[in-house]
Each structure stands twice: as C-alpha cells, then as structure tokens.
Amino acid sequence: MIRHRIGSYNKLRKDTYTLKNIETYLETIDITNEAPVNEPERQYYFMKKARAYVKQISDELQRPLTFCVTTFGCQMNARDSEKLVGVLEQIGYVEEPDEDKADFVIYNTCTVRENANMRVYGRLGQLKHVKKSNPHMMIGLCGCMMQEPEVVEKLKKSYRFVDLIFGTHNIYKFAELIATRFESERMVIDIWKDTDKIVEDLPSERKFSFKSGVNIMFGCNNFCSYCIVPYVRGRERSRNPKDIIREIETLVADGVVEVMLLGQNVNSYGKNLDEPMTFAELLQEIEKIEGLERIRFMTSHPKDLSDELIEVMRHSKKICKHLHLPVQSGSTEILKKMNRHYTKEQYLELVRKIKEAVPDISLTTDIIVGFPGETEEDFLETMDVVKKVRYDSAFTFIYSKRTGTPAAIMENQISDDVVKNRFDRLLKEVQEISAEVCSVHAGTTQPVLVESMNDHDDSLVTGRLSNNILVHFKGDESLIGKIVDVNLKECKGFYYLGEMK
Numbered sequence: 001m002i003r004h005r006i007g008s009y010n011k012l013r014k015d016t017y018t019l020k021n022i023e024t025y026l027e028t029i030d031i032t033n034e035a036p037v038n039e040p041e042r043q044y045y046f047m048k049k050a051r052a053y054v055k056q057i058s059d060e061l062q063r064p065l066t067f068c069v070t071t072f073g074c075q076m077n078a079r080d081s082e083k084l085v086g087v088l089e090q091i092g093y094v095e096e097p098d099e100d101k102a103d104f105v106i107y108n109t110c111t112v113r114e115n116a117n118m119r120v121y122g123r124l125g126q127l128k129h130v131k132k133s134n135p136h137m138m139i140g141l142c143g144c145m146m147q148e149p150e151v152v153e154k155l156k157k158s159y160r161f162v163d164l165i166f167g168t169h170n171i172y173k174f175a176e177l178i179a180t181r182f183e184s185e186r187m188v189i190d191i192w193k194d195t196d197k198i199v200e201d202l203p204s205e206r207k208f209s210f211k212s213g214v215n216i217m218f219g220c221n222n223f224c225s226y227c228i229v230p231y232v233r234g235r236e237r238s239r240n241p242k243d244i245i246r247e248i249e250t251l252v253a254d255g256v257v258e259v260m261l262l263g264q265n266v267n268s269y270g271k272n273l274d275e276p277m278t279f280a281e282l283l284q285e286i287e288k289i290e291g292l293e294r295i296r297f298m299t300s301h302p303k304d305l306s307d308e309l310i311e312v313m314r315h316s317k318k319i320c321k322h323l324h325l326p327v328q329s330g331s332t333e334i335l336k337k338m339n340r341h342y343t344k345e346q347y348l349e350l351v352r353k354i355k356e357a358v359p360d361i362s363l364t365t366d367i368i369v370g371f372p373g374e375t376e377e378d379f380l381e382t383m384d385v386v387k388k389v390r391y392d393s394a395f396t397f398i399y400s401k402r403t404g405t406p407a408a409i410m411e412n413q414i415s416d417d418v419v420k421n422r423f424d425r426l427l428k429e430v431q432e433i434s435a436e437v438c439s440v441h442a443g444t445t446q447p448v449l450v451e452s453m454n455d456h457d458d459s460l461v462t463g464r465l466s467n468n469i470l471v472h473f474k475g476d477e478s479l480i481g482k483i484v485d486v487n488l489k490e491c492k493g494f495y496y497l498g499e500m501k
C-alpha cells in the first residue's frame, strides 16, 4: 500500500506544475483513510476531500461554484495567488472575474504601507453586503497583512463574516484549510509566526502561458528600519537549486520562455543551503536550460550585489538588460538610519560598475520620501542620486509608519505638507529623466516578447523589450508568447510605438 502511494507520488513529481497527471494521482487517494502526515501528499488528500464538498454544493445548486482572487502588493504575492488559483481549480471552483458574483472571494493582502491595509478594510465593508445576498459566499483573507496580530484581532472583532484567515507561512495548506472550513461553521484562523518549511510540488495556475514567476527564496533577514516585510515574511530560506531548475524545466516544456526569479533579496540566495551556492551560480545553471529565452530577477539589495553577479550579467545571453536596484534614499545619513548598509558613494560606485559591464542596461529603483529625520539637505542628496543614475523609472513612496518597526518610534517624523512638497519635486524629476532615458532607443530594432493584445486598440499587440520597456505595434493574437524583432519608431515617454520587422 505504502509502496504504491510512493510510486504514484514519484510519477506526480515529474510534472506537477502542469497539472497533467494530478488527476491520476488523486484517484489513488482514499479519503476514508486518515490524512497523510507528510507534505505535499497531505494537501492532495485534502484537495480530494474539498473537491467532494464543492461537488455536493454545486450539485445542489446545479451550477459550478466560482472564485475570485484579488492580489495586493508585490510579485511575490502575485505568484502566491497563482498557487491559490491552482488549488481552487483542482477542487472544482471556476474563475469569476466579478467579485460580487463569486462564491469564494479571496484577498491576498499586502501590508508594506498603511494604505494597502486601508484598501482591504474598505473592500471588506462592501463585501459584507454582497455576502448577505449570497448564502454560499465564503470570504478568505491571506498574505502579509494577516501576519500582523492587531489585524487578526480587528477582523475577529469587527469582521465576523470572514470565513478563512491564514498567513504567508502556511499558504501551502490552503486545501486543508478549505476542507476544515467546509466541516465547521466557524471562522477558520491559522497563522504561523515563522517557518523553515518549504513545500514543493503543489499545483499552481499561471496567469500567462509564456512567462512565470519562480520563487527562489522566501523571507528576509535585512531588517531595514522602515520595513515590515521581515516580520510578516519571516527569516530568509532558499529553495533547493534542483527544485528550482526542475520547476523551470517543466515550465519551459509547457511553453514558458521567460522567468522572473523572485525573492525579497535575491542577491543573498543560497547562503543557508546545506551546500551553499551563490545567486550568480544559480543564474548560470538556469541559463543552461534549453528553450528558456529570458531571465529576470527581483529584488536586488545593493549591499549584496556581487562582482560575480555583474560578470555573469555581462556574459549572459538570457539575463534581461534590466536591474531593479532600490536605493531608498540618497543621503548616507538617512541610509544609516534605514539600516541599509551602504553609503551614497558606494551605491553610485555600484551603478558605475554595472553600467560599465552592461552598457545598455536599464536601471529602476524604489525611493522613500519623508523618512523620520529627513532634512531638505538629505532630500537633495536623493535628488542628486536620481540625476546621476538617470533611472529608466523609479517607484516613489511616501514614508508610511509601520507599527513594530524601529523607524516607527524614531523622532522627527516629517509633516505631511513637507513630505508632499518633496514627493512632487522628486516625481517631476524622475519623470523628466525617465522620458529622456527611454527615448534613446528610438530607431533601433530589438527583440520583443509579445504579452497581450493592446488594451485600447485591437489592431495592436503589446510586448516588452529586454530592458522592460513596453512596445505597442500592429499584430494579432497569434503573436502572443512569441519573441519578434520590432523597430522602435516613436517614444511616447514611457513606452514605444513600433513596427514588426
């Protein structure tokens, strides 16, 4: 019996990610037995169990049950949502884009800034009314915001109509949590403070057929003083390189040509593995995968970006000419208070080395305005970095106080009007430079990965250059997922109009 189960599980491992043989595997599971203890077998058992509940309700209603997953926050969360969708589809739910019509509404939340939290509460308030008119409706909340104890307390007190709450560390248990909710009439809450566990080989449903995010590590050990991420995503853990490679090979076999390697700090990949490996070494292994055309990664911390990585980028045929290198501030004084471990000069030197090694690289960044104690002089240092680096684009954020972080109790919090004034000046500078930098490619012909039909004009398709700039040009649906040469005719500020060669 046990041998049989292991045998079919091994078969499953070959291409779990494409969901092709999950059906055969599920058939071998007997849900009248006890749930297996090991993962991922345990979750497949609960998928089969939850599937039976979904079928029962949908037979009664004589229609399929539907779901709608809304993702807040970063690429990491977007990838997590694909895993949620993978499970939901396995257990028989069908996607419904209109949240008000869905039987199962899930918010995968972010908590990096206060306004992300406010949006969730606002939308939950509206959902309460919708739920009254649909007795089958379930509401699930997960993601970073749920890792904050005050949030869960508030939900328990004032949002009793929520059905399921779980966090970032146990997202792999989604099937089990759904089954638990079906078996109890009460709110199910399961939040872990931290974990060192990584569960492989669970289903996921990609949003795009031709590109995919791939987690290479989870968590963060940096503790930048403004940032809540280390508290909600836990300590740094790297995935085994073999698992990463196997996942990418499977994705490529399934039509993927571009991967985005995801981690809060990809440059410290591999440090905690039994056999340590650098991020640069991992990239070289991934580069060897036949059929894979483009490799992107995010996010890089400047303090850990090695010369080895720059060398690998210089010689690579597949790594895209784009580097997101958050500077956060241009003032060495503020960087110190932010606990960033680099000075303005070190950052600029790093940028110089990267531009020298990869001359046509596009650099993007994140900047926070109004960190506690930021003086006008500090702010001018940030403006100076922006002028010197000349970013292709920059995400600019107003500092948001996150309870529990060291910066939240620092003196000299900056007043709203001062911050607003600095923010506007920064944004103007960033946009002017960005338009200039973007336009340098006009007239060149470059490979473009076609991603979608154009949102506004159905005679056009939209694609992305290696450096991440968008291009719109005449084409049809058959081009989606293909890499084609496009002449960049006209720069429109942040994007191009082009013509296929």
Ligand code: 5AD
Pocket: 112, 113, 226, 227, 228, 326, 328, 366, 367, 368, 397, 398, 399, 400, 401, 402
């Ligand atoms: N306030 C404002 N912006 C923040 N970020 C992270 N924490 C905060 C905060 N408390 C920004 C950083 C980070 C990006 C993902 O979000 O710039 O790089």
Ligand code: SF4
Pocket: 072, 073, 074, 075, 076, 077, 109, 110, 111, 112, 143, 144, 229, 232, 233
């Ligand atoms: Fe992503 Fe950070 Fe937001 Fe979590 S808190 S979703 S890790 S940006």
